[in-house]
Amino acid sequence: MSEDLASIDEAAIREFLTGAYPRIVAAVALVEGSRATAEDAVAEALARAWERSERGDRIDSLPAWVTRVALNLSKSRLRRVRAETRARERAEARWHVDEPQDARLDVELALAKLSRRQRQATVLRYYLGYDVMEIARALGVSEGTIKTTLHRARHTMAAALGEEE
Amino acid sequence: MPPIEERLERDLERAARPAAPDPGATFRDVTRRRARRTTVRKVQTVALVAVVLLGTVGTFAVLQRNFTGADQPAGGGSASTPSPSTAMPAFAPIAIPSDPTKVFMVDGLSSFPVCGGSMIEGNFLGTGPTYAYVFRKASDAGCDTDTWVVAIQVPKDAAGTSTTFVEGGPLDCQDPAACFVWANPDVNGDGQDEIAIVTETGASTTSFELYAAKHTATGWGLNPYTGDDGTPLRFEEGGSVTHQAGTYCAETAIGRRFVAWDATSTDGTTYDVTETTYVIQDGLVAQQPQHTTAPADGLPPHQLDGCGGTIQNSSS
Numbered sequence: 001m002s003e004d005l006a007s008i009d010e011a012a013i014r015e016f017l018t019g020a021y022p023r024i025v026a027a028v029a030l031v032e033g034s035r036a037t038a039e040d041a042v043a044e045a046l047a048r049a050w051e052r053s054e055r056g057d058r059i060d061s062l063p064a065w066v067t068r069v070a071l072n073l074s075k076s077r078l079r080r081v082r083a084e085t086r087a088r089e090r091a092e093a094r095w096h097v098d099e100p101q102d103a104r105l106d107v108e109l110a111l112a113k114l115s116r117r118q119r120q121a122t123v124l125r126y127y128l129g130y131d132v133m134e135i136a137r138a139l140g141v142s143e144g145t146i147k148t149t150l151h152r153a154r155h156t157m158a159a160a161l162g163e164e165e
Numbered sequence: 166m167p168p169i170e171e172r173l174e175r176d177l178e179r180a181a182r183p184a185a186p187d188p189g190a191t192f193r194d195v196t197r198r199r200a201r202r203t204t205v206r207k208v209q210t211v212a213l214v215a216v217v218l219l220g221t222v223g224t225f226a227v228l229q230r231n232f233t234g235a236d237q238p239a240g241g242g243s244a245s246t247p248s249p250s251t252a253m254p255a256f257a258p259i260a261i262p263s264d265p266t267k268v269f270m271v272d273g274l275s276s277f278p279v280c281g282g283s284m285i286e287g288n289f290l291g292t293g294p295t296y297a298y299v300f301r302k303a304s305d306a307g308c309d310t311d312t313w314v315v316a317i318q319v320p321k322d323a324a325g326t327s328t329t330f331v332e333g334g335p336l337d338c339q340d341p342a343a344c345f346v347w348a349n350p351d352v353n354g355d356g357q358d359e360i361a362i363v364t365e366t367g368a369s370t371t372s373f374e375l376y377a378a379k380h381t382a383t384g385w386g387l388n389p390y391t392g393d394d395g396t397p398l399r400f401e402e403g404g405s406v407t408h409q410a411g412t413y414c415a416e417t418a419i420g421r422r423f424v425a426w427d428a429t430s431t432d433g434t435t436y437d438v439t440e441t442t443y444v445i446q447d448g449l450v451a452q453q454p455q456h457t458t459a460p461a462d463g464l465p466p467h468q469l470d471g472c473g474g475t476i477q478n479s480s481s
Contacts, residue, residue: 014192043191043194075337105179107179144404145401
């Protein structure tokens with residue numbers, strides 16, 4: 001997260017779209033299991049960042065801000081979907097997918113065994129390469145909580161993938 | 166690097182399959198969304214100004230009528246009487262089954278069955294005791310959804326002759342076994358309790374969110390205190406030798422302030438403490454964090470110390 005932007009304009013948005021955008025969409029899609037939800041959330045987060053910057057708010061790192069807000073927005077969107085179908089939905093249905101089950105990789109199935117926060121922390125750490133402090137800032141919790149969350153996530157993932165910790 | 170970490174990096178990279186972006190189409194989409202947000206914000210501003218103006222004019226008219234009436238002879242004026250909207254029924258708690266898997270209906274709640282309820286009494290409306298609840302929604306198959314709501318009992322009508330519920334949420338419960346109404350603090354000292362709800366319980370740390378009831382022209386509503394991204398603020402309590410967190414309230418010259426703190430240590434004796442004070446401005450707004458160091462026995466208060474109300478440490 002080395003990109004520092006005090007103000008966001010059209011050039012910054014275009015630079016973001018040709019730079020960090022694909023990986024952030026992929027990261028949110030890994031967390032949510034839905035690329036459509038991820039693209040929608042990232043676009044909305046980007047629009048909010050642009051609008052906030054125009055109002056004078058400072059956003060130091062556009063990729064970090066968009067990642068954090070997109071993860072929160074995608075959660076809200078899933079909540080709305082859940083609310084509509086709550087009476088019929090079973091617990092295992094919370095993992096939304098765009099593809100048939102058999103097309104998914106073992107690691108995706110293992111991710112589905114984690115809690116939302118564990119999935120977020122795992123993807124930010126091992127896909128986007130965030131350190132513990134950056135994950136804590138992105139998810140709005142303490143570094144100690146992130147260390148515990150990652151430890152538990154690794155334990156679950158190792159068991160699911162048949163790998164040593 | 167441990168084998169599982171290498172495996173995760175490799176497999177997540179493969180699973181991510183970043184799509185080839187279409188920057189032009191995405192840029193147009195972002196531009197359209199920004200324009201829509203700008204328009205909505207302008208409309209909201211105009212609506213807010215109109216409401217404030219109407220409220221001011223209405224208040225002036227009411228005051229003028231009341232003061233004029235006070236000068237009139239007894240029996241001939243418009244004596245001021247309590248607003249019907251302030252009438253409150255006698256709230257009684259509903260019976261929650263001791264079996265958390267038992268599905269039941271709550272009269273006055275939306276037309277869905279619930280299970281796994283918890284309850285606390287508090288002054289959540291600012292008018293006297295009522296009750297707040299956390300319920301897990303049930304499905305046709307039983308107590309098996311991951312949707313949780315918070316609800317409080319409120320007057321059903323302006324006359325206050327019966328009660329109903331308003332709902333908030335859904336709650337982001339990380340663990341179905343650890344999602345319950347925890348406490349009834351008054352974090353801003355306005356005489357109206359907030360609802361503290363535990364949404365995650367770890368080995369040594371508990372996370373909670375704060376909800377508050379608010380009365381508007383359309384009736385009572387129940388909403389969380391949110392951060393600048395619109396999602397509920399989440400606070401932590403507890404920790405280990407290397408990490409501690411807590412919340413408390415402090416009385417200041419300008420009123421009660423809610424403080425959340427976080428402390429880390431490498432040796433278990435000296436802690437780097439970060440305290441964030443919140444003020445109420447249409448919600449909880451964080452002020453600039455303060456950084457200090459403290460010994461293990463000099464950490465800030467915790468468990469909503471000084472916030473009033475009671476704490477119950479489980480859903481039972």
